[in-house]
Amino acid sequence: MTTAPTGRTRKRATKGATMAAVARLAGVSPMTVSNVINNKVSVQPATREAVLKAIAALDYRPNAAARALASASTLRIGLVHRDEESALLSAMLVGALKATSRLGVQLIIQTYDPATAFDDILRFAATDLDGLLLPPPLCERFSGSGLSARLAIPIVALAPGKALPDMACVRIDDEAASFALTSRLIAHGHRAIAFVLLPDTHVGIARLEGYRRALRTHGLTEDPALVWHARPLFSEGLVLAEAKLVPGVPVSAIMAGNDDMAAAFVNVALRRGMRVPEDISITGFDDSPIAIKIWPTLTTVRQPLAEIAEQATDMLIAMLRNPGADRTVPRFVDFTLIERSSVCDRPAA
CATH class of the missing domain: 3.40.50.2300 (Response regulator)
Structure with missing residues (x-):
């Protein structure tokens, strides 16, 4: 690479840059760097991720x-x-x-x-x-x-x-994935489900259609006020969560655009004294590493x-x-x- x-x-x-420099930056041995470069299966995912980041950072x-x-x-x-x-x-x-x-x-x-x-x-x-x-x-x-x-x-x-x-x-199939996730929330008894649309993307449009199809399939009426918009960044998730998670928020579940955004919603909800998931359920998308690094761990779609x-x-x-x-x-x-x-x-x- x-x-x-x-x-x-x-x-x-x-x-x-040398292999030793990559190893020092990643906090591993040069042998581990070699194993990552050669795609050895013995390397743990977190270690592999650290080495790949070091390789990219140092242009090794x-x-x-x-x-x-x-x-x-x-x-x-x-x-x-x-x-x-x-x-x-x-x-x-x-x-x-x-x-x-x-x-x-x-x-x-x-x-x-x-x-x-x-x-x-x-x-x-x-x-x-x-x-x-x-x-x-x-x-x-x-x-x-x-x-x-x-x-x-x-x-x-x-x-x-x-x-x-x-x-x-x-x-x-993003439409099918969103349909499955929305249907699961409905099976858990949720009816007021907010959906975060990723703007100006085919992915966002496909997932919105899956959300809408699930509501129709289960006899629910879409509320346009529950379709929110934000780019899939933690920072933008914080801004949206600060605006939407207010006293008397009329939703019981939020489908975030990705796991980083879902983590931002969890962060704001907990800071405002809301219990997750008892007061509000939150889902992500992708199943990225943050999904299991926060508490509560995220329900999500593994892409x-x-x-x-x-x-x-x-x-x-x-x-x-x-x-x-x-x-x-x-x-x-x-x-x-x-x-x-x-x-x-x-x-x-």
């Missing part, structure tokens, strides 16, 4: 990758990410590294600035990449821009909310991002090795409804 070079000529890596380039960089015959797959999305990045890296190591392909990672995301992608693609992996929700926005036609390389989208017309994708990234990388490499393959066929992976302590039965009125 490495970061993108600035030009199109493939050169050997210059001297930079393993010697094997540096040797591969000099070979024009080595396929080079690019993956873009944002620094703020550490849980998402870690999961994607685990899956993409597993596939590229298994198939003898080089993985190159590059950050992007949300303000210049499209230009960043175009510049990254021009660094002699053979294929590109785009994370959510960036893949949805880039597809809608029409810019993918300017790239001469195949793209695979990770976890978009629907099939995209100009790129293949690997995803869960297997590492598996999605691995399958997407497999798909992209297969497309490169078989140029005639269909580049727009979506592939689905299973989601899982995870029930924990943040939801309980609602007593009958």
Whole structure:
């Protein structure tokens, strides 16, 4: 794994961070760093995540990758990410590294600035990449821009909310997942269920439809006032929770857009003397590490991002090795409804 070079000529890596430096930053041994790079199954998930973060932070380039960089015959797959999305990045890296190591392909990672995301992608693609992996929700926005036609390389989208017309994708069925989670809350006796919509995303639209379908299926009427809007960040969850969790709040359950946002709702609810889940039940989405690090632990939907990234990388490499393959066929992976302590039965009125 490495970061993108600035030009199109493939050169050997210059001297930079060492494995020992990565080990010191991650608080592990150099052998553990080696085991992560080589995808040894013996490494604990939390340790793997710490090492991958250190590799990204130090721009560490393993010697094997540096040797591969000099070979024009080595396929080079690019993956873009944002620094703020550490849980998402870690999961994607685990899956993409597993596939590229298994198939003898080089993985190159590059950050992007949300303000210049499209230009960043175009510049990254021009660094002699053979294929590109785009994370959510960036893949949805880039597809809608029409810019993918300017790239001469195949793209695979990770976890978009629907099939995209100009790129293949690997995803869960977000509409079905939201339907299952909403139905479960209804089975627990909840009727006033607030839904947090992720704005300007296909994922948000698909999950909203699942929420609405569950209400219709169970004979409940949607209240538009219970559809709230916020981006899937802890900070924005805090702002929304501060505005909505007021005395006499007319909801018994809240479906947050992701686990970070759900954690923010739990934080504000507890600070305001509300019991979770007795006074208000809260659910997340993704089953990221924070879901089991807070109390109460979160009921959520497990979206297997590492598996999605691995399958997407497999798909992209297969497309490169078989140029005639269909580049727009979506592939689905299973989601899982995870029930924990943040939801309980609602007593009958």
